[in-house]
Amino acid sequence: MSLEADCIFCKIIGGSIPCHRIFEDDQVMAFLDVGPLARGHTLVIPKIHAVTLETLPPEYAAACLRIVPAVAHAVMTEVGDEAAGWNLLQNNGPVAGQAVGHVHFHIIPRKPNDGLGFRWLPGKLDQEEAQVLAENIKSWL
Ligand code: AMP
Numbered sequence: 001m002s003l004e005a006d007c008i009f010c011k012i013i014g015g016s017i018p019c020h021r022i023f024e025d026d027q028v029m030a031f032l033d034v035g036p037l038a039r040g041h042t043l044v045i046p047k048i049h050a051v052t053l054e055t056l057p058p059e060y061a062a063a064c065l066r067i068v069p070a071v072a073h074a075v076m077t078e079v080g081d082e083a084a085g086w087n088l089l090q091n092n093g094p095v096a097g098q099a100v101g102h103v104h105f106h107i108i109p110r111k112p113n114d115g116l117g118f119r120w121l122p123g124k125l126d127q128e129e130a131q132v133l134a135e136n137i138k139s140w141l
Contacts, residue, residue: 004049009102013047023071027063030071037108037116040079044068044105051101052092064105072107083109087118 003010011017012031019031022042033041044067046060053061072086089106091098110116 002048004102007049007102008100009045009104010049013045022074023067025063025067027060028067030067033106037106038079038083038110038114040075040083040107040109042071042075042107044071044107046103050103052098053090053103054092056103061103064103068105068107075107075109079109083111085110 003014008017012019013029019029019034021029021031023030023044027047028044029047030042030044033043044064046056046064048057048060050056050060068088072088076083076086087106087108087110089108090104091106108116
């Protein structure tokens, strides 16, 4: 397990910064977000330092996503009276809203008219461009 001295989530993993822990095993931790968007807002993080998801070793990515359903189920059982659904949010890079440079998955309970909003501004996929784009992306896998 490799951690970074100046990373706030690595410090939580190491125990030098406290958190309200919900789950922990040798690869993953889940704890309450200190600035919750909703009651029960929980973070799931890998116990290894990686800034963005595409740089996270796959076994840690798998470990995070393996535990997300159970943690979300527990959160929603607790706050289900007030929340009717939840978002799984994972930001990569400042332009995408990432403030903490250690991979994390947000579990955010949602209720009608909670004011959080969600902007989804769909474009239209150009079929010709899509063919080239898909082939190009495939070649990078
Ligand atoms: P993001 O914008 O996706 O990087 O989200 C970072 C999240 O980490 C925010 O929701 C913060 O409230 C949360 N956060 C930052 N520091 C702590 C901390 N010490 N304990 C719990 N959550 C934290």
